[in-house]
Every structure is written in C-alpha cells, then in structure tokens.
Amino acid sequence: MKKYSVFAIAREAMRGHKGWEEQWTSPEPKKEYDVIIVGAGGHGLATAYYLATEHGITNIAVLEKGWLGGGNTGRNTTIIRSNYLYDESAGIYDHALKLWDGLSQELNYNVMYSARGVMMLAHNVHDVQVFKRHIHANRLNGIDNEWLTPEQAKEFCPPLNISKEARYPVMGAALQRRGGTARHDAVAWGYARGASARGVHIIQNCEVTGIKRAANGAVSGVETTRGFIGAKKVGVVAAGHSSVIMNMAGVRMPLESYPLQALVSEPIKPVVPCVVMSNTVHAYISQSDKGELVIGAGTDQYVSYSQTGGLHILQHTLDAICEMFPIFTRMKMLRSWGGIVDVTPDRSPILAKTPVKGLYVNCGWGTGGFKATPGSGNVFAHTIAKDDPHPINAPFTLERFRTGRLIDEAAAAAVAH
C-alpha cells in the first residue's frame, strides 16, 4: 500500500495522476480462510481491519452480496455521539468516539471526522428532566455533555428558532461537543484499504446463501453464489439481513427489520454549524461539507426489506425541520433513500458469541450504528480472535433476552435512536 501524503499528491500531480493504485484488491475467493466476515459494511470491514492489525489474523475473507459500503454504511446521516444513558452503552459508544479521534491518521485515509458538536433539543418539562439526567449520567462516565439555555442553543446554532410561539418551543438543549459527523463512504473505504493492504480478501458480489455446520455442530464454512468457502470462524455483520443469515445456521434472533429513511437538500452555503437532533418532534439535521442539509427521518411501522419507505414519514420529518428552522421552509430536497435497520427489543446491539460454535454475530444496531463503527469492529475482532468477548461488549450478549439483563436504551431515549 502506498502511503497517502502531501508528497504523494505533488508527485502524482507531476506525472498526470498515473501512479495511484487501487485502494483494495478484488481477489478470487480461496477454498478456505481462518475467518469469514459476512457483510462488507463499515462494521464488517472494521472487524477485519482490527483482526489484522491487533490480533495478527490476516487470512480473512469479507463477503459482500452487493458492493462495499452500499448498505447502511452509505445510507446513514453520519452522526457521531456517545451520550447514552447506561454504563454499558456509554462504554461501547465512547470507546468508538475515542477511536474516531485519530482514525484518519491511523488509516492514512481522511474520514473527515468533524467534532462539530451534537445538540439535542428539549421541548417540554419531561425532556428537560431526562436530558439533565443524561448529562449527569454521562459526566459520571467521563463523557462530556452540557446543558444549554435556549439562548445558548441559538448562539451555538444561529438558524434555530427559539421563539416561545413555536408549537413545541425549545426549552434548552444538551450539547456533546465531541460529537459530530464523519464521511461515511470514506470510513468503509479507509478500513477496506487498510485491511486489504494486510492481506484481507474483500469479495464483492458474493452472497452468502447458507451456513455449513460440521457433524459436531460447529461452523465449517458458508455456501455462497460463488461456491462453498470454508472457515472455522464466521462473523455475521449483516445489519438488516442479520436474522436472515442467522436463520441459515438455525439461530432465531430477537430482531425486526424496518426501513429507515434519510434525505438531503440542494447544497447551500454553510448555515448549520453543528448536528441538531430533536427526539420530541423527531428530526435530525446537519450540513455536509458539500453544503447539503442531511436530514434523518424515522422508521416505518412495519417489517420490510424494501429499502424504501412511506412518503408520509419524510413529510413528518420535514414538518419538524420547518418547525425548528423556519428559514428552511422553501428549501428543495434533492434525494431521499431508505436502508433496512435491524432493531432489538431493548434497542441495544448484540455483539456476541452464539449457541453455534465458531459463529459470532454483530447486529441489532438499529437506527444508530454508524457512530459505533470503529469501536464495534474493534471489540468484535477481539471476540472472534479470542473466542471470548472484550469487557466492553461482554454485556451485549444474545442471552440477555433470556436472562432479562437488558440494556434498555429504548426506554431511556423513548424513541428509536
């Protein structure tokens, strides 16, 4: 792998940019690997990267039915934060946030992580109480979070409407300054490049159609559209399709898959300097470096794999955006799309060993998995390499739905998040 640097740009500028190499290779699948990762999204590629860099396992295939980063990694609203209520969640999301800081240097790839601050608006007394509780809980866990008055919120984000005449007036906000955004495609590409350089095989257009188990019940490999590929360890990181893949190994999951939509506006000059979220009126907004307003909507109410979603969901979100930012009422929206998110009953992910020996699962990130990409890959790699969870992901078991040790962020946030 050639290192990217200012000198490389200068050198290539001198010779017509003919010396750039492919960022990752596309090899033919081998007959057998030490580890197979199902799903080449951010989490899967990060898992392969950390298996190679931290655990010395490089005989890995990452199988992807479509194209690299074409699922939820390329469909989310790129928000990064770690201000979760419970200790277990704070542990895993802040582990990720610490890795975001410095990820571009680590990968030698600009993931454009921008700690521009994530501001969550409170619109009623209940919101105020809950957010203040979150702030205290976060601070006890060493996570920055602070309370802003409506005037301070407006100072931090000038286009915000804090009029008392609003249908849902802003009564304050919780601000995590380390939160922000990153370029989602670059995250997948950066991890893919780093993994490929260390010998990991990234195999696109290769759909897993079955999971093969040996006589003793352990995993022996996967059937794919490009033939059988053997491996003693298989990590399933398939987002909305996780329960479909896990069913192939006879494991039924506590998951339901829903369409989640997002949309972007026409590009405009810089106007939203941070990320603004409102759980109560339900909308998220930030502005990309291209100038588009990036807006996140809610999920549809029914199980679906259609990667679309109802128009009324977008309408509802835009109602909320116009309520918070009346200056955007005449903006034109350019594109909208949907992704399929796998939601667990407690809205916390599952990163764990499974009842099948050699089969590991990293799923259930629901509507908010992007922010966790580096941390998730990092501890999942540990889980696969050591056949034992990292202390950070140890609470995120599959068994918690039997034992009742839930990590109930669903009740904590009161909305999908």
Next chain:
Amino acid sequence: MLLIRCPYCDEERPELEFRNAGEAHIARSTNIAGESDDDFEKFFFIRANPKGVIYERWRHIHGCARFFNAVRDTVTDKFVMTYKAGEPKPAKLPGAAK
C-alpha cells in the same frame, strides 16, 4: 404509503388509519408465570422477521379500532390478504403455486 384492506370495514384505507401490531399467531401461554425462561424468550422477544411472506397484526385504530391479521410480502410490501382476528393462519395463500 400502504393501502390496507380492513376485513371488518371491508374497505381499502390509507396506512395512516392503521397501527402495525407486530407478528401474528404468537399465542400467549395460559400459564405465563409458569413459563420457562427459554419459552418466555421465544414468546416475548424472538421474531421470525422473514424476508418474504409475513403474517402480522394490524389495528384499524382510526377506523373501527379492531385488530385483524394480514399476509404481506416484506420485499415488495404488497399485501396478499387480510383476515379477521381469531381466524386460523391461512393454509394456502391466494395466487400461491399448487
């Protein structure tokens, strides 16, 4: 937005009048306190989440307010049929191969 036929009103109405109520034909144990942890997990948390035909409950909350069941394809979101609560899971679906 989906158009959904309420089998009680016998009319196709927009999705906004309805509330999805999750997977259908999951029977609650008559002795819920005596359920094993395994069985309770299956009843309460484990879901089929199929890519394809799903049997699900809907409630016509802004209409007749009654629960009913539906069969839908989760890839196309197209409804195959709807039927009244309490009716058995259809053995054969209309349009299915014989």
